Amino acid sequence: MIAPSRFLAWLVLPLLALCSANLLADTVEGAPKALHLLDYIGADYPSTVEAGKVIDDAEYSEQLEFLGVLQGLIADLPAKPEKAELETGVSSLRSAIDGREDGAAVARQARQLGAKLAVAYEVSQAPIITPDPTRGAPLYAQHCSVCHGDTGAGDGPAGVGLTPP
Template sequence: MLALARLFLAVALLAVANLPQAARARDATPSPEVAWRLLDYIAVDYPGAVSKGRIISEAEYAEMREFSASVRSRIGGLPASSAKPQLLTEANALIASVDQRAEPADVARQARTLATDLLKAYPVPLAPQQAPDLARGAALYAEQCASCHGAGGKCDGPNAKGLEPPPIAFTDLARARERSLFGLYQVIGQGLDGTAMASFAHLSSEDRWALAYYVGSLAYSREAERAGEQAWRAGPQMRGVVPDLQALTQTTPAALAARVGEPQANQLMAYLRRHPEAVATQSAGGLDVARQKLAQSLAAYRAGDRKRAEELALSAYLDGFEPVEPLLRARDGALMAKVEGAMGELRASLNRGAPPAEVAA
């Protein structure tokens, strides 16, 4: 069990260590962020263009066709990658679905799948480095956004009249459930072509994340927030579903609902989008707890207290790594499979009373 826990620690440290390298690689290559943003827009807004195989808005439908073609063009311009042919195949399939006026659920699924595959092949920053400051986000919103989107996000600001298309109503829960915080961050940074939404790239990354989290919280009631806090504090199950800021930032409420059910997803998002520090503290605390427990476990085993060592190693895993295991598995499934195989070998070693040096290795 000790060796297993140490392997989990190695996985976590490896994942963290690789982030700066990935960031450096991004700096040297064209960004796929615009293509991702267009896919997010298609997934959210296609229902306003087509319903039951019929065009319900010529303007929206023309935009969907334009955007899907642009996605293919932009992917084609990205650097060579073993994943690029498959991405282009998916992009062509999306274009065909839009041309054939496919059902919104099918188009949304294709767009989301392509967006996910795109970021796997060409990674970009998916989450803030630390919990965003929502008080700062509220101040920025009042200063930069309320004149169009309204003080409460209801699309009723003094400058909204006459804008076509109209500003987004951030209080629209149906729309909010399809939009990730990462998607909001992208739009804030790059603006939205063909609309009055300008780029706010002049803001720092921290300010844009604060604004995205604040805007992403406006659709949720305080009652839902309180219920979400109770669910979050009740036990580790919900904390395992949203293990860190990356998961919170990238996951749409609709995707979370597919895992835990609609009411609970709504409540969790209401709480965590307003209190991202709860997730950030959990992620950092998990590694700290694991390191502490592993050191204590190894000391107990060397002292001959095998039972105490096993208890501490188990605690390092359950209290330190279980909450972030979904992220580790998503980042390197092959390595996680090797860890699972090592579990059997470790149990055999413990059963035969292996010496401390062998277990520590």
């Protein structure tokens, strides 16, 4: 005869496996990239435009380019009730940037849109596990330092001549 605790484990184990499969489900393709673009726009736009005037042409052009990519990513997301609101939000964000609106207002708009995207398409904004700096250091050296330099100052060999560094 099977012990009651062992019998209970055989009943609960399949249930736990089923629940953990949901936790490991992939995020919708394109949604994380769209969220990163919104974060980037929100962080970099305020220093690009001041009092309705573009102060950094290259950065402003990049903002417009990223908006085009963002619109495509949102358009390619699977249908959900929130998708139309996201598309409208991106169009509104484009209008604000085309109109060279105040940086703080555009950053707030991008953050709010990012929050809606994260909720609608279940995009995690934090890593599932705590990052390990000892694992990150060689990855940075291999993939990032060539442009960003050893200390992140933008003085890597491939970063020479880039404005800003």
